[in-house]
Amino acid sequence: MTEGAGLAIAFRHEVPGFTAAIDLAAPTPGTLAVFGPSGCGKTTLAAVVAGLLRPASGRVVLDGTVLFDSATGTCLPPERRRIGMVFQSPNLFPHLTVAGNLRYGQRRAGGDDAGFDEVVALLGLEPLLARRPRTLSGGERQRVAIGRALLSQPRLLVMDEPLSSLDGPRKDEILPYLARLKQVLRLPILYITHDLAEVARLADWLALMEAGRVRAVGPLGEIAVRGDLPLALRDDAGAMLAARVLEHDAARQLTTLAAGAARLLVPLLAAAPGTMVRLRVPAREVILATDAPRGISVHNVIATTIRAITEDPPRRATLVALDAGGVGLLARVTPDAVARLGLAPGAAVLALVKSMAIEVFST
Amino acid sequence: MLVGFALARGRFAGRFLLDAVVNLPLVLPPVVIGWLLLLLLGRHGPLGAWLYAAFGLRLAFTTAGASLACGAMIFPQMVRACRQGLDAVDRGLEQAARTLGAGPLDCFFSITLPLAAPGVLVAAIAGYVAALGEFGAVITFAANIPGETQTLPLAIFSALQMPGGETLAARLAMVSVALALAGLGLSEWAERRLGRRLGLR
Numbered sequence: 001m002t003e004g005a006g007l008a009i010a011f012r013h014e015v016p017g018f019t020a021a022i023d024l025a026a027p028t029p030g031t032l033a034v035f036g037p038s039g040c041g042k043t044t045l046a047a048v049v050a051g052l053l054r055p056a057s058g059r060v061v062l063d064g065t066v067l068f069d070s071a072t073g074t075c076l077p078p079e080r081r082r083i084g085m086v087f088q089s090p091n092l093f094p095h096l097t098v099a100g101n102l103r104y105g106q107r108r109a110g111g112d113d114a115g116f117d118e119v120v121a122l123l124g125l126e127p128l129l130a131r132r133p134r135t136l137s138g139g140e141r142q143r144v145a146i147g148r149a150l151l152s153q154p155r156l157l158v159m160d161e162p163l164s165s166l167d168g169p170r171k172d173e174i175l176p177y178l179a180r181l182k183q184v185l186r187l188p189i190l191y192i193t194h195d196l197a198e199v200a201r202l203a204d205w206l207a208l209m210e211a212g213r214v215r216a217v218g219p220l221g222e223i224a225v226r227g228d229l230p231l232a233l234r235d236d237a238g239a240m241l242a243a244r245v246l247e248h249d250a251a252r253q254l255t256t257l258a259a260g261a262a263r264l265l266v267p268l269l270a271a272a273p274g275t276m277v278r279l280r281v282p283a284r285e286v287i288l289a290t291d292a293p294r295g296i297s298v299h300n301v302i303a304t305t306i307r308a309i310t311e312d313p314p315r316r317a318t319l320v321a322l323d324a325g326g327v328g329l330l331a332r333v334t335p336d337a338v339a340r341l342g343l344a345p346g347a348a349v350l351a352l353v354k355s356m357a358i359e360v361f362s363t
Numbered sequence: 364m365l366v367g368f369a370l371a372r373g374r375f376a377g378r379f380l381l382d383a384v385v386n387l388p389l390v391l392p393p394v395v396i397g398w399l400l401l402l403l404l405g406r407h408g409p410l411g412a413w414l415y416a417a418f419g420l421r422l423a424f425t426t427a428g429a430s431l432a433c434g435a436m437i438f439p440q441m442v443r444a445c446r447q448g449l450d451a452v453d454r455g456l457e458q459a460a461r462t463l464g465a466g467p468l469d470c471f472f473s474i475t476l477p478l479a480a481p482g483v484l485v486a487a488i489a490g491y492v493a494a495l496g497e498f499g500a501v502i503t504f505a506a507n508i509p510g511e512t513q514t515l516p517l518a519i520f521s522a523l524q525m526p527g528g529e530t531l532a533a534r535l536a537m538v539s540v541a542l543a544l545a546g547l548g549l550s551e552w553a554e555r556r557l558g559r560r561l562g563l564r
Binding site: 050051052077078079081082083084085087089091093094095104105108109145148149152 | 453455456458459460461462463464465466467469473474477478
């Protein structure tokens with residue numbers, strides 16, 4: 001990627017028994033999710049970007065500003081990078097109140113109080129301001145940590161598995177705040193996680209990591225449906241899309257969504273027309289047909305072109321990546337079905353998706 | 364404090380040597396420490412002669428000398444306590460402070476020091492109480508001059524040397540016990556109070 005707007009991270013770092021050799025780039029603003037199993041080097045990546053770890057060699061550039069460059073010996077200290085960090089544990093300062101924590105970074109970023117009330121409102125922190133961190137619940141602590149990072153006026157927000165220390169209900173408590181934050185602030189976010197549900201709800205770009213390397217990086221919709229990548233081999237493989245609410249049909253109890261050129265019908269949503277939602281279309285729920293079916297309950301019959309066909313031998317299945325008007329879909333079918341229908345890359349095929357099978361995350 | 368921080372966080376040449384010198388009084392007999400001080404700081408010692416020539420300062424066999432001997436004996440304890448206080452501060456908090464725009468010094472004064480304070484204060488109180496009980500190093504370096512360099516245990520020892528001095532010794536021993544208990548109580552109280560104020564407990 002050329003310099004200018006965008007985040008480019010390339011570095012090499014060795015510790016005994018582990019080598020991280022990272023090279024990835026993504027546009028800004030937007031949310032770049034880094035997804036991979038534990039121990040694949042995700043936290044090393046976060047530490048290098050934040051300036052908490054100096055790698056052996058490499059170059060890190062954010063929107064034209066060189067944060068680290070081993071060739072010129074440049075290495076900005078963390079306090080001069082303006083990168084807001086949200087760690088796995090909230091790391092709140094125990095000797096300060098919530099308000100004191102929130103203002104810690106704000107004061108050091110230049111002092112003016114603008115944005116304080118906005119961030120407090122955005123994260124619902126008003127009732128917590130006078131309290132000490134130890135009296136807060138896990139979810140509340142993490143919200144304060146996010147607010148504290150936002151108020152330091154960062155140019156990039158790095159979140160290193162911010163929800164992994166929370167249980168299910170607490171996660172669901174925070175996720176809407178994150179989604180809202182993403183929409184309200186045009187702030188680039190580097191979001192590190194090993195939870196695919198968080199990726200589906202938040203990511204615009206996705207980097208897949210494996211054993212210290214970046215296996216693939218690209219727009220979420222593209223990466224999720226590539227049959228040659230590990231995501232497609234998961235049980236819960238499927239397309240991950242952003243869609244806009246077009247209209248509601250209260251009488252039929254249906255909502256029409258637009259994802260690229262494709263139209264999808266889902267059970268009636270509460271979201272107002274025009275709002276963005278996130279979708280997951282599980283690969284095992286997609287049916288392929290060469291002729292339009294008649295007398296069938298399925299609402300969504302989408303004209304697609306086959307991009308690629310790959311095998312999934314452990315499941316005795318075949319993965320068919322589809323292009324539905326610029327939007328990627330993935331279907332997991334039997335090899336026999338592929339043979340019977342004579343499917344091949346480039347061929348036109350209809351994708352049938354039950355309305356009930358589409359997972360909708362309102363943001 | 365400084366030495367404690369250097370040993371807790373520093374990575375420098377001679378770190379091991381500094382650590383060893385600091386801990387010497389723990390493993391050497393106090394009399395040896397007193398004698399080493401005497402060699403170094405006595406009127407004819409290299410440092411003592413210079414101090415006397417430059418400032419007219421005499422340390423051996425004076426009250427200041429007794430304090431110095433006590434200080435040398437409790438130094439390792441104090442350094443160790445400061446070090447533990449600093450080690451107990453979560454590095455994650457310091458990293459968070461750095462990413463929030465605090466430079467290394469700012470981070471030390473706004474995060475590390477306030478959080479290490481309870482441990483350091485408790486160490487100071489315990490150290491003071493322990494210093495009151497110093498015997499070997501004081502008697503060697505500063506002698507046993509009543510009203511000048513006589514510490515409590517020295518006074519008790521002197522009393523026991525005198526015929527019929529048991530009553531005096533018993534009284535002094537009681538003072539000693541009272542001081543020790545008061546010191547321990549004070550440090551406990553200070554730790555609780557500071558801990559609460561810092562939101563640690």
